[in-house]
Amino acid sequence: MSPTANGVALLRAMIRIRRFEERCAELYQEEKIRGFLHLYIGEEAIAVGVMQSLTPEDAIVATYREHGHALARGIDMNRVMAEMYGKATGTSGGRGGSMHLFDAKTRFFGGNAIVGGHLPLAAGLALADRMQGRGVVTACFFGDGAVAEGEFHETLNLAALWQLPVLFCCENNRYAMGTALERAQSETELALKAASYRIPAWPVDGMDVVAVEGAARRATGAIRAGEGPHFIEFRTYRFRAHSMFDPDLYRSKGEVETWRRRDPITLLTDRLRGEGAVDDAALEGIEREVAAEIDAAAAFAESSEWEPVETLARHVTSEAPS
Amino acid sequence: MSIVTLAEPRAAAAAPQGIRTTYRDAVREAVRSAMRSDPRVFLMGEDVGKYGGTYAVSRGLLEEFGPERIRDTPLSESAFVGLGIGAALGGLRPIVEIMTVNFSLLALDQIMNTAATLLHMSGGQFNVPLVIRMATGAGRQLAAQHSHSLEGWYAHIPGIRILAPATLEDARGMLPSALADPDPVLIFEHALLYNLEGELDAGAGAVPIDRAAIRREGHDVTLVTYGGTLGITMTAAGQLAEAGVSAEVIDLRVLRPLDTGAILDSVRKTHRAVVIDEGWRSGSLSAEVSARIMEGAFYDLDAPVARVCSAEVPMPYPRHLEQYALPRAEVIVETVQRMVNPHAA
Numbered sequence: 001m002s003p004t005a006n007g008v009a010l011l012r013a014m015i016r017i018r019r020f021e022e023r024c025a026e027l028y029q030e031e032k033i034r035g036f037l038h039l040y041i042g043e044e045a046i047a048v049g050v051m052q053s054l055t056p057e058d059a060i061v062a063t064y065r066e067h068g069h070a071l072a073r074g075i076d077m078n079r080v081m082a083e084m085y086g087k088a089t090g091t092s093g094g095r096g097g098s099m100h101l102f103d104a105k106t107r108f109f110g111g112n113a114i115v116g117g118h119l120p121l122a123a124g125l126a127l128a129d130r131m132q133g134r135g136v137v138t139a140c141f142f143g144d145g146a147v148a149e150g151e152f153h154e155t156l157n158l159a160a161l162w163q164l165p166v167l168f169c170c171e172n173n174r175y176a177m178g179t180a181l182e183r184a185q186s187e188t189e190l191a192l193k194a195a196s197y198r199i200p201a202w203p204v205d206g207m208d209v210v211a212v213e214g215a216a217r218r219a220t221g222a223i224r225a226g227e228g229p230h231f232i233e234f235r236t237y238r239f240r241a242h243s244m245f246d247p248d249l250y251r252s253k254g255e256v257e258t259w260r261r262r263d264p265i266t267l268l269t270d271r272l273r274g275e276g277a278v279d280d281a282a283l284e285g286i287e288r289e290v291a292a293e294i295d296a297a298a299a300f301a302e303s304s305e306w307e308p309v310e311t312l313a314r315h316v317t318s319e320a321p322s
Numbered sequence: 323m324s325i326v327t328l329a330e331p332r333a334a335a336a337a338p339q340g341i342r343t344t345y346r347d348a349v350r351e352a353v354r355s356a357m358r359s360d361p362r363v364f365l366m367g368e369d370v371g372k373y374g375g376t377y378a379v380s381r382g383l384l385e386e387f388g389p390e391r392i393r394d395t396p397l398s399e400s401a402f403v404g405l406g407i408g409a410a411l412g413g414l415r416p417i418v419e420i421m422t423v424n425f426s427l428l429a430l431d432q433i434m435n436t437a438a439t440l441l442h443m444s445g446g447q448f449n450v451p452l453v454i455r456m457a458t459g460a461g462r463q464l465a466a467q468h469s470h471s472l473e474g475w476y477a478h479i480p481g482i483r484i485l486a487p488a489t490l491e492d493a494r495g496m497l498p499s500a501l502a503d504p505d506p507v508l509i510f511e512h513a514l515l516y517n518l519e520g521e522l523d524a525g526a527g528a529v530p531i532d533r534a535a536i537r538r539e540g541h542d543v544t545l546v547t548y549g550g551t552l553g554i555t556m557t558a559a560g561q562l563a564e565a566g567v568s569a570e571v572i573d574l575r576v577l578r579p580l581d582t583g584a585i586l587d588s589v590r591k592t593h594r595a596v597v598i599d600e601g602w603r604s605g606s607l608s609a610e611v612s613a614r615i616m617e618g619a620f621y622d623l624d625a626p627v628a629r630v631c632s633a634e635v636p637m638p639y640p641r642h643l644e645q646y647a648l649p650r651a652e653v654i655v656e657t658v659q660r661m662v663n664p665h666a667a
């Protein structure tokens with residue numbers, strides 16, 4: 001793909017996630033979506049950029065703020081939306097909801113909602129890949145909050161010790177719920193923590209999707225070449241509240257506004273306009289297509305069936321193959 | 323390690339071609355044979371390799387299988403249990419050894435929030451064929467932080483199977499069955515059992531992991547127990563027999579899912595039940611067994627269900643206090659005597 005065409009594809013992918021989540025917020029107000037809903041708005045460049053560096057054989061392990069990752073990975077939007085509703089046609093049969101999107105076909109291992117709890121899982125997948133001689137990468141996404149958990153440190157140490165093919169993607173949006181990074185960490189240069197485990201680590205502008213893609217390609221290239229785990233700190237910001245329950249009292253409007261000026265979608269749109277790669281008509285075309293896809297996804301979720309209560313006890317233990 | 327002799331329930335019935343072995347060697351043989359027959363199987367945990375295993379279960383395995391498959395881990399319970407989950411998802415059959423149940427609390431998040439939930443949370447897409455083994459129990463004067471019996475807690479969790487091998491056959495045979503299970507299985511090996519000696523059939527292999535076993539037949543009272551307390555329960559049953567009371571002993575073997583049918587069938591025959599559990603009484607597995615008897619066989623009972631559990635104290639260090647805190651054969655005997663003979667002085 002030419003650089004320009006690639007840029008437009010990245011833009012389209014980010015807009016698709018943004019509009020999907022904006023619709024989700026509306027559907028939440030309409031009480032179609034319930035429970036916890038954590039929007040990724042403002043951070044789309046990370047999922048979109050990193051996915052460019054992954055192959056279909058690679059694995060992804062993400063957090064509860066994973067709608068963007070699921071869509072960028074190529075999971076059908078209808079099934080993602082149905083899962084948000086809790087319908088039987090969802091990615092997890094409705095059992096998971098917004099925080100637990102899973103998809104075996106694309107090696108998408110959640111959707112994990114214990115902060116830091118999925119890092120060992122990612123390293124274990126990588127261990128299995130290494131022991132079975134598969135040259136693939138496991139990309140693990142987590143927030144700045146996870147860095148404070150013991151599981152983060154235990155896993156980075158083990159991954160480095162055993163040279164496991166994991167790409168640690170730290171989405172540093174500066175807050176863990178209402179706790180600002182500097183109120184939680186004695187050392188706020190997060191790459192230094194990974195470096196102390198002898199993991200190559202560096203910070204990247206998480207609002208610049210091209211920079212994200214470049215960094216992820218560099219890291220996955222090294223991992224595939226057998227150079228062990230890599231760690232990238234993506235510096236980003238979430239524009240919306242932590243979840244739909246969050247009154248957002250812990251940061252100033254001014255701070256949010258300042259970061260909104262670095263909106264990854266605006267940044268890339270401006271750049272592509274400057275290069276003559278997109279114009280108003282092209283942008284309108286993207287918006288129209290994306291809106292149609294989201295309408296269809298919402299209609300699909302709306303018309304899908306609920307799982308009957310009679311099958312409540314399914315999937316607690318494996319069913320004998322029939 | 324102090325040696326406490328425990329009655330070997332099957333010793334009398336051992337087959338003539340049996341070989342003399344220990345519980346420890348039986349577990350090691352189970353690990354070794356699984357690793358020989360399935361290249362996906364590997365063992366991972368603290369000091370399982372160079373040290374040879376805290377209880378010497380894995381001694382010699384590093385030499386046979388090498389460090390890729392006998393993996394020493396750092397002191398990171400949460401991480402290496404979680405790695406086991408990931409490796410199981412990735413197509414391997416990990417056996418994760420947690421040194422003791424006391425330290426498993428540092429991995430409880432992984433066991434409960436990930437291993438036990440993934441299949442359900444993913445709508446049936448991701449099962450976790452992981453086996454976790456750990457030592458459990460008191461009796462060696464290790465005091466309040468190294469003497470827990472928390473298998474009853476784990477038995478609370480849907481999505482995992484909980485096993486408690488109490489015999490040589492089960493020490494040898496539960497592991498291969500656990501490895502064949504598509505879902506997470508936790509195996510609790512009572513630390514006092516590792517030195518248990520007896521005869522094991524030379525061809526011993528996989529055993530069923532879905533039912534309890536009757537270790538002694540009787541008709542006056544049912545003694546329900548598992549794991550480390552099977553020995554004292556058998557001793558108590560022997561003493562009761564001398565006093566003319568016929569006790570049936572049920573070894574639960576599988577703590578989740580409980581074999582309720584086996585318990586109820588026995589109670590319907592004997593009309594009395596005592597549950598013996600090294601865990602603390604409050605909120606325990608013994609409470610669950612008792613409740614199930616009440617729910618399923620209330621009208622068959624001639625006496626309220628009784629329990630013999632550990633005293634509700636953090637385990638004290640001195641031997642006499644520790645022994646007093648733990649279930650004892652004499653307490654089982656007294657409890658049964660009161661039950662069958664309520665009007666005696």
Ligand SMILES: Cc1ncc(C[n+]2csc(CCOP(=O)(O)OP(=O)(O)O)c2C)c(N)n1
Nearest residue numbers: 065113114115143144145146173175176177
């Ligand atoms: C172990 C654990 N502790 C607390 C929580 C509650 N919780 C959910 S999200 C969150 C903040 C996490 O922040 P971060 O890792 O930075 O991710 P972000 O939400 O910013 O994407 C907290 C405290 C949790 N889910 N898990």
Ligand SMILES: [Mg+2]
Nearest residue numbers: 143144175176
């Ligand atoms: Mg954060």
